[in-house]
Amino acid sequence: NRPDKLNALDRATIAALKAELAAAADDPAPRAVVLAGAGGKAFAAGADIAEMARLGPAEAEAYSREGQALAQAIDAVGRPVIAAVDGYALGGGCELALMCHLRVASAKARFGQPETKLGLIPGFGGTQRLARLVGEGRALELLLVGAPIDAARAFEIGLANRVVEGGALDGALALADEIAAVGPEAARACLRAVREGLRLPLGAGLELEARLFGQTFAGDEMREGTAAFMEKRPPRFAGR
Numbered sequence: 600n601r602p603d604k605l606n607a608l609d610r611a612t613i614a615a616l617k618a619e620l621a622a623a624a625d626d627p628a629p630r631a632v633v634l635a636g637a638g639g640k641a642f643a644a645g646a647d648i649a650e651m652a653r654l655g656p657a658e659a660e661a662y663s664r665e666g667q668a669l670a671q672a673i674d675a676v677g678r679p680v681i682a683a684v685d686g687y688a689l690g691g692g693c694e695l696a697l698m699c700h701l702r703v704a705s706a707k708a709r710f711g712q713p714e715t716k717l718g719l720i721p722g723f724g725g726t727q728r729l730a731r732l733v734g735e736g737r738a739l740e741l742l743l744v745g746a747p748i749d750a751a752r753a754f755e756i757g758l759a760n761r762v763v764e765g766g767a768l769d770g771a772l773a774l775a776d777e778i779a780a781v782g783p784e785a786a787r788a789c790l791r792a793v794r795e796g797l798r799l800p801l802g803a804g805l806e807l808e809a810r811l812f813g814q815t816f817a818g819d820e821m822r823e824g825t826a827a828f829m830e831k832r833p834p835r836f837a838g839r
């Protein structure tokens with residue numbers, strides 16, 4: 600919420616975001632969390648260049664880690680965190696969107712990693728997550744050219760899950776509503792299986808899936824979900 604600076608991620612903003620994510624993690628009620636930038640012009644236009652320009656190498660490394668730690672705060676929510684991208688998601692802003700589990704863009708969204716134009720590289724996970732999400736060649740093109748891409752191209756390469764008419768926040772809330780209808784424990788287990796599994800070799804990832812699959816059979820949720828199917832009625836998951 601720093602619209603006059605296009606929500607550039609200075610230290611104070613990063614700390615405030617972490618505090619909000621921790622509050623969301625402690626609140627059992629939400630089925631999903633939506634992260635949006637204030638002002639309608641930007642999700643976030645990157646790390647704060649004025650603040651960053653003053654850093655020496657060791658401070659810059661520490662700043663990079665501070666930003667990277669936002670990803671742990673996002674995963675600690677334990678429920679899907681959706682980035683609602685209106686306008687610019689550049690540099691650290693694009694990286695913040697990449698840390699989220701899903702991305703919804705409006706037609707005016709612009710994604711990019713312009714760091715090389717400033718003589719630096721992404722430091723909030725962009726070199727790693729972008730390549731994992733869209734593939735090495737596409738990621739390298741975004742990094743090496745530095746020019747932003749529009750919402751349609753972001754959708755085409757899998758960077759945006761959806762491009763919606765109207766505002767990204769409404770689109771993200773609609774997606775959150777869809778997610779709120781599935782089994783909440785199943786959703787949580789899917790997040791764990793995919794996020795942790797991607798860091799593991801395939802065999803270990805499949806082991807993780809089997810364990811989580813087994814665990815879903817210990818809860819009421821799958822009894823209700825399968826019973827509802829057989830009784831031809833909508834499921835009534837706890838907390839709905």
Ligand code: CO8
Nearest residue numbers: 604605607644645646647648659663689690691721722723
């Ligand atoms: N940092 C600080 N201030 C910013 C930033 C930013 N990233 N982006 C915009 N602003 C400020 C502008 O300075 C301006 O402030 P003021 O009104 O006081 O002059 C205000 O926001 C509005 O911006 P503009 O007037 O520039 O708005 P335009 O509509 O003309 O242009 C752009 C919009 C094209 C988005 C333009 O603002 C721009 O190019 N911004 C910078 C984008 C960029 O290069 N982002 C990458 C930053 S580097 C990064 O994110 C690295 C991340 C990893 C760090 C790792 C640790 C070291």
